[in-house]
Amino acid sequence: MSVLAIAEQRDGKFRKVTYEVLSEGRRLADSLGTDLTAAVLGSGVETAAGELGQYGADKVLVADKSDLAEQRTEVYTNVIAEMVEKESAEVIVIGASAQGKDLAARLAARLNASLAMDCVAVRVEDGNLMATRPMYGGKVLADVALSGSTRIVATRPNAMSIVENAKAGVVEKFDADPGAIRLRFVEKKLETEKVELTEADVIVSGGRGMGGSDYTIVEGLAEALGAAVGASRSAVDEGWRPHSDQVGQTGKTVSPNLYVACGISGAIQHLAGMSSSKVIVAINKDPEAPIFSKADYGVVGDLFEIVPLITEEVKKHKG
DSSP: OEEEEEOOEETTEEOHHHHHHHHHHHHHHHHHTOEEEEEEEESSOHHHHGGGGGGTOSEEEEEEOGGGSSOOHHHHHHHHHHHHHHHTEEEEEEEOSHHHHHHHHHHHHHHTOEEEEEESEEEEETTEEEEEEEETTTTEEEEEEEOSSSEEEEEOTTSSOOOOOOOOOEEEEOOOOOOOOOOOOOOOOOOTTSOOGGGOSEEEEEOGGGOSSOOHHHHHHHHHHTOEEEEOHHHHHTTSSOGGGBBSTTSBOOOOSEEEEESOOOOHHHHHHHTTOSEEEEEESOTTOGGGGTOSEEEESOHHHHHHHHHHHHHHHHO
16 A cells, blocks of 8 residues: 655646645655655656655656656546556545646546545544545535545645655656557647746735726735735626636635735635635725625725735835
8 A cells, every 4th residue: 555646747847736745645644654656747857756755755656758748637547547556556645736636537537536626634534534625615614534445635736735854755767658649739838927826825816996907006016925916707707817817716726825805805706716825815995895704804995005005015024
């Protein structure tokens, strides 16, 4: 028996969620008294794979082939299923990113495994693998017990702490068989200058209260904080921001250390996407706005006056 943690990389660089998954996998492996194996798939990733030992991997299985350069779920599922069999892995930990969710669902079907998606906590209790995950748009947190010989937990990005725990991290090549490939990779477009919302430690979002597409003051505060820029659904529906910036039930679910909501009323659909943030700051001229019920700190006033003042104070503090 072992725990298998699936690493996620982009162009040979591991994403933050990989280190969260490894840290959580290490904690689970220790609780179960077993080893942690990291699975790395891609092209030209063998050199980078060695660093995963710093985060608790006893062994790193590397499938390095040109066919794996881009994540095609069909191909990755074939290879990881082989890895699971080789390692006799009973627990699989993967990040609940956009790619991770797609892969986790396909793996669960292939392996006939139980799956808990978008987990914010995982633990071993009386020998059972327990996961805590939001349900009903974040209104409740449910504890679920995973059964079966193979169990998969997909952890929400930014929900798990990263802990360095140096292990051997022995890199072992895995002769992967991609199988029959029916999907053809066509094109990839990346906005490399933007901070990925789901991995950002700080997010500054603007809503209908912005009054238009000029997000200069929100972007200014975000730049000062080293943050990502988000938006509510109403702002996206108005065409002020792209859908990739949308936070909420029909957008992205985020769990930053700090979430600043500017001119966002706080409809339940938006709260479902950001209520697990560590600290929430709300700025709204309506004292009755629902967002204040979730906020740790609230400012009632005109965001166009308040946000620039906050930005200046942040810049002063940073010196």
